[in-house]
Amino acid sequence: MMLQRSKPPKSHRPVFTLPTYKEIDVGLSKPAVLFEKPDCETLKIEVVFKAGSARQAKSLQAFFTQKLLKEGTVSFPDQGVNYTTDLHGGYLVCGSTEDTTSVALYALKQNLNELLEVFFSVLTEPVFEQKAFEREIDVERNHFLVQTQKNSYLSALAVKAHLFEPESLYYSKLSVDDFDALKREDVQAFFSTQYNLYEADVILAGDVNLEQIKNIQDRFFKAVSSRAFKQSEPLKKVLLQKPNEIFIRKKEAIQSSIRLVLPCIDSHHQDFFKLKFAVMVLGGYFGSRLMANIREDKGYTYGIGAFVKSLTQQSYVSISTEVGIRHTRDTCKEIFYEIEKLTQIAVSQEELHRVKNYYLGQLVRNFDGVFLHAEMYKKCTVIQQEFSYYAQMYDAFKNMTSEDVLETSQAYLKADKVTQIIVGEA
Amino acid sequence: MINFQTHTLSNGLRLILHQDLSTPLVAVNTLYRVGAKDEEVKRTGFAHLFEHLMFGGSKHIAQFDAPLQMASGENNAFTNNDITNYYITLPKENLEIALWLESDRMLELDFSQKSLEVQKNVVIEEFKQRYLNQPYGDVWLKLRPLAYKIHPYRWPTIGKEIQHISDAELKDVEAFFYTYYRPNNAILSIAGNIDIAKTIDLVEKWYSDIPSGVPQSKSIPPEPKQTEKRVLHHSADVPLNAIYKVFHMCSRTHKDYHATDFVSDVLSLGKSSRFQASLIREQGLFSSIDAYILGSDDPGLFVVSGKLQPGVSFEKAEEAIDKELDQLKTKHIHPNELKRVKNKAQSSFAFSSLELLNRAMNLALFEHLGDAQNLNLELEKYAAVQIEDISRVAQELFRDENSSVLYYAKNKKQ
Numbered sequence: 001m002m003l004q005r006s007k008p009p010k011s012h013r014p015v016f017t018l019p020t021y022k023e024i025d026v027g028l029s030k031p032a033v034l035f036e037k038p039d040c041e042t043l044k045i046e047v048v049f050k051a052g053s054a055r056q057a058k059s060l061q062a063f064f065t066q067k068l069l070k071e072g073t074v075s076f077p078d079q080g081v082n083y084t085t086d087l088h089g090g091y092l093v094c095g096s097t098e099d100t101t102s103v104a105l106y107a108l109k110q111n112l113n114e115l116l117e118v119f120f121s122v123l124t125e126p127v128f129e130q131k132a133f134e135r136e137i138d139v140e141r142n143h144f145l146v147q148t149q150k151n152s153y154l155s156a157l158a159v160k161a162h163l164f165e166p167e168s169l170y171y172s173k174l175s176v177d178d179f180d181a182l183k184r185e186d187v188q189a190f191f192s193t194q195y196n197l198y199e200a201d202v203i204l205a206g207d208v209n210l211e212q213i214k215n216i217q218d219r220f221f222k223a224v225s226s227r228a229f230k231q232s233e234p235l236k237k238v239l240l241q242k243p244n245e246i247f248i249r250k251k252e253a254i255q256s257s258i259r260l261v262l263p264c265i266d267s268h269h270q271d272f273f274k275l276k277f278a279v280m281v282l283g284g285y286f287g288s289r290l291m292a293n294i295r296e297d298k299g300y301t302y303g304i305g306a307f308v309k310s311l312t313q314q315s316y317v318s319i320s321t322e323v324g325i326r327h328t329r330d331t332c333k334e335i336f337y338e339i340e341k342l343t344q345i346a347v348s349q350e351e352l353h354r355v356k357n358y359y360l361g362q363l364v365r366n367f368d369g370v371f372l373h374a375e376m377y378k379k380c381t382v383i384q385q386e387f388s389y390y391a392q393m394y395d396a397f398k399n400m401t402s403e404d405v406l407e408t409s410q411a412y413l414k415a416d417k418v419t420q421i422i423v424g425e426a
Numbered sequence: 427m428i429n430f431q432t433h434t435l436s437n438g439l440r441l442i443l444h445q446d447l448s449t450p451l452v453a454v455n456t457l458y459r460v461g462a463k464d465e466e467v468k469r470t471g472f473a474h475l476f477e478h479l480m481f482g483g484s485k486h487i488a489q490f491d492a493p494l495q496m497a498s499g500e501n502n503a504f505t506n507n508d509i510t511n512y513y514i515t516l517p518k519e520n521l522e523i524a525l526w527l528e529s530d531r532m533l534e535l536d537f538s539q540k541s542l543e544v545q546k547n548v549v550i551e552e553f554k555q556r557y558l559n560q561p562y563g564d565v566w567l568k569l570r571p572l573a574y575k576i577h578p579y580r581w582p583t584i585g586k587e588i589q590h591i592s593d594a595e596l597k598d599v600e601a602f603f604y605t606y607y608r609p610n611n612a613i614l615s616i617a618g619n620i621d622i623a624k625t626i627d628l629v630e631k632w633y634s635d636i637p638s639g640v641p642q643s644k645s646i647p648p649e650p651k652q653t654e655k656r657v658l659h660h661s662a663d664v665p666l667n668a669i670y671k672v673f674h675m676c677s678r679t680h681k682d683y684h685a686t687d688f689v690s691d692v693l694s695l696g697k698s699s700r701f702q703a704s705l706i707r708e709q710g711l712f713s714s715i716d717a718y719i720l721g722s723d724d725p726g727l728f729v730v731s732g733k734l735q736p737g738v739s740f741e742k743a744e745e746a747i748d749k750e751l752d753q754l755k756t757k758h759i760h761p762n763e764l765k766r767v768k769n770k771a772q773s774s775f776a777f778s779s780l781e782l783l784n785r786a787m788n789l790a791l792f793e794h795l796g797d798a799q800n801l802n803l804e805l806e807k808y809a810a811v812q813i814e815d816i817s818r819v820a821q822e823l824f825r826d827e828n829s830s831v832l833y834y835a836k837n838k839k840q
Contacts, residue, residue: 004633005486005533009526011497014450014517042776070697079707084695087762089769091777108773136709142733145665149497149561173431211749219449254559255551285490300546304556322555354496361498368449 013357016394018387019174019373024213026220033377034213035370043112043206044371045216046104047123048378050192054098054169054235054313057104058186059178064096064136065187066101066278072130074125081118090115092122098170099312101195109207116219124223126191132185143178148176150249150422151257152322158421159318162246164401168239169313171317198229201381205374238314243416248423256328256424260319262333262417267310267383273396274408275308281318281405282306282342282413284360289338290319298334300327307336310383314389325425339418342409346402359397363390367385402415427802428785433626434791435640437715438610439767442789444617446782447659452618453631453786454514454524456532459507460606461612463578463646463724471585474505475594476550476602480512482541484531505583507808508723509794515783518619522628528614529632532607534687537600548660549591553584562666565731572728573672573830577649580729595750601690606641613793617786649674649725655826661835667734668715669743669768675728676720679795682822684807685718687816688730689823691758691767692816693717693730693750699787700750701732711746723795728823754820767799771808 023031033278053062057381070081070092088111093104105119107113120150147153157174164171240263265272283290290304323331347355366376367390378387465472479492480503493797494501499516514524557563566582575578585591614633616625652674676682694701694717701715715732730751734743779786792801 005530008493008523011523012519014498079698086696086698087766089773135627139713142666146561254554287495295548299544302548304554324551355493357498358495364450364513368451371780
């Protein structure tokens with residue numbers, strides 16, 4: 001039989017099954033969760049504190065606190081943490097966002113015990129030595145100087161400074177002076193007041209035997225009883241600035257960095273999944289409206305994307321791209337045109353199904369294996385959602401209609417609410 | 427251990443199959459054995475531009491991406507100096523869609539003028555975004571021609587200059603396709619929740635009628651042995667002075683590759699590495715400094731790159747680097763240093779192999795390098811490296827006459 005190359009073979013919509021996990025009491029306010037994969041040689045353990053930059057009194061406080069965790073503890077002074085972790089082939093990864101700070105250990109099962117020793121030392125007894133503090137400030141200040149030469153970095157910084165009011169939660173306007181203003185006492189204070197282990201989330205993934213679980217439990221019990229934790233204070237309020245057009249001229253720029261931001265509903269709102277879907281149609285994947293128009297039709301850019309940024313207290317739609325300077329204005333015009341179009345013309349059935357299937361496939365890809373399960377669990381915990389959030393998301397996407405996209409775009413993608421930031425030339 | 431089976435089609439297409447029933451997905455990786463090193467000197471950047479054109483539609487399928495998205499799939503591609511690699515992940519039920527799409531663009535591309543014009547612009551913007559509109563973005567545009575004088579590794583994948591991309595014509599596209607994008611110049615690797623026998627049948631169904639091409643045996647001139655140190659001074663609007671010192675090293679398949687990799691790890695992998703301890707923390711000479719290798723089909727480069735602390739001269743910085751490199755040549759490393767890099771290699775291999783797509787890509791890559799089975803010998807090869815190998819390799823690498831140095835200075839006015 002002649003091969004039919006013009007017609008696609010049959011395809012099926014992927015089925016999503018929410019993975020299961022075990023709960024383990026480790027003496028904290030919530031049980032630890034374990035995504036188990038027997039017979040794999042690796043294990044990840046992550047502790048997520050509600051100690052993001054939203055809780056800092058001074059710029060960079062949250063960032064440098066996590067940065068210095070590995071630079072010396074009581075039991076592993078100087079470079080002891082790094083030496084021991086490296087020696088046993090472990091990876092100790094710390095990071096902070098607006099809402100959280102997380103400390104994660106990636107280990108080969110065979111070296112777990114040695115690495116747990118270091119991990120718990122980092123969680124409970126960092127010393128924030130003055131010399132290490134000065135060195136890290138210096139390294140990061142230099143890194144900041146390099147970063148601020150990039151228009152894309154400047155435009156990302158500008159989002160926080162122009163979306164939120166100066167006294168608001170999440171407002172930030174970083175400058176090189178902030179590196180000099182930070183003191184060692186600031187990071188010590190941030191650690192002792194904000195790293196509340198009792199309220200933290202603990203997420204494990206991989207292969208771990210009963211003896212190792214007992215070991216982990218004992219260490220958490222000991223850590224949490226070693227000091228008293230004050231309940232976290234409520235966060236400040238979010239105050240939004242009026243929509244604005246910001247233009248930061250960079251002479252001799254070759255490309256402009258463009259960011260459009262639009263405050264929106266959060267994940268607890270009944271229309272949230274619909275909005276996420278509409279933003280996907282607009283700019284959330286390679287075949288999106290923005291990519292099709294601005295990259296694939298006009299060739300103005302290497303890439304353009306849109307997504308919903310979810311913070312615990314405020315979400316916003318963000319659209320970003322880098323374009324040749326002579327296309328700056330045209331690109332902005334085309335972005336608004338595409339937003340407008342979504343609010344006026346219903347998506348075709350073909351496009352609706354394409355986005356739906358793609359998005360459902362992405363959900364399945366995001367859950368391929370226990371380490372990704374753990375990652376997704378963390379993501380929903382941060383925005384204060386249950387794990388079943390993803391099952392709801394799957395159902396919501398599956399049931400989307402073109403009318404949903406149209407109505408959601410009309411309700412939430414309002415061009416006059418957009419703040420536009422351009423760094424470069426226009 | 428990554429289990430796999432191989433099968434070769436009569437048109438020369440090599441197939442590698444790896445079964446993992448724990449995943450709901452399949453990864454389909456197509457490696458074409460063509461990269462920037464196969465380009466003509468006046469047509470650089472072409473292999474990468476061509477990669478973009480592979481998404482512009484094929485003989486029977488107007489658009490590549492849309493049907494794949496409809497089948498819940500995701501895809502991308504990359505080009506380097508040696509290969510061009512295309513990959514798809516999608517739900518296992520839809521494997522055949524990936525084979526339908528990939529086989530049609532292997533059969534015949536839709537050579538469209540519009541697609542060529544648009545993708546030239548896109549690639550030019552990529553050139554600007556990655557190489558020109560970034561501090562230090564043009565380093566490899568300068569370093570490669572300093573280190574290589576004859577070998578086509580002397581230009582980066584993006585191309586020597588934007589003009590070469592603008593000049594590309596449709597007839598070049600067609601010629602390139604029929605020279606390099608033939609089944610006998612490709613390796614197809616499929617990993618995931620598959621039935622091996624059925625998958626072989628499906629591959630036969632979609633690929634067996636694609637004609638072979640003329641086998642490619644283009645001889646690439648080897649880089650002559652370097653006989654004296656090369657230096658280049660350059661200045662730009664950057665915030666910190668930077669130094670880039672590169673040495674010629676062995677190829678990816680050479681027996682010393684793993685020891686060479688460890689030399690770079692001893693120097694700069696992790697905070698406990700020598701560069702971090704000595705050059706950053708103790709002497710405070712650098713704001714950041716790294717050592718890494720460019721493992722490639724033909725002899726590659728060992729790279730040391732560092733950003734200098736303000737007030738530190740290039741002479742002092744280079745002297746300090748040289749001193750560290752000399753120590754590796756003259757004194758054996760501590761057994762714990764070797765233990766550390768071996769443990770790190772083992773765990774990084776384990777974590778990287780968790781990802782299905784990595785397994786598919788690596789199987790194809792090792793097949794390209796000679797034999798997919800070698801992927802399973804990697805850890806043994808790393809484990810076999812001895813302390814003496816580190817000094818011996820360091821002695822071969824770190825010779826003045828084997829080095830090229832780029833002094834990247836910040837402009838005075840800043």
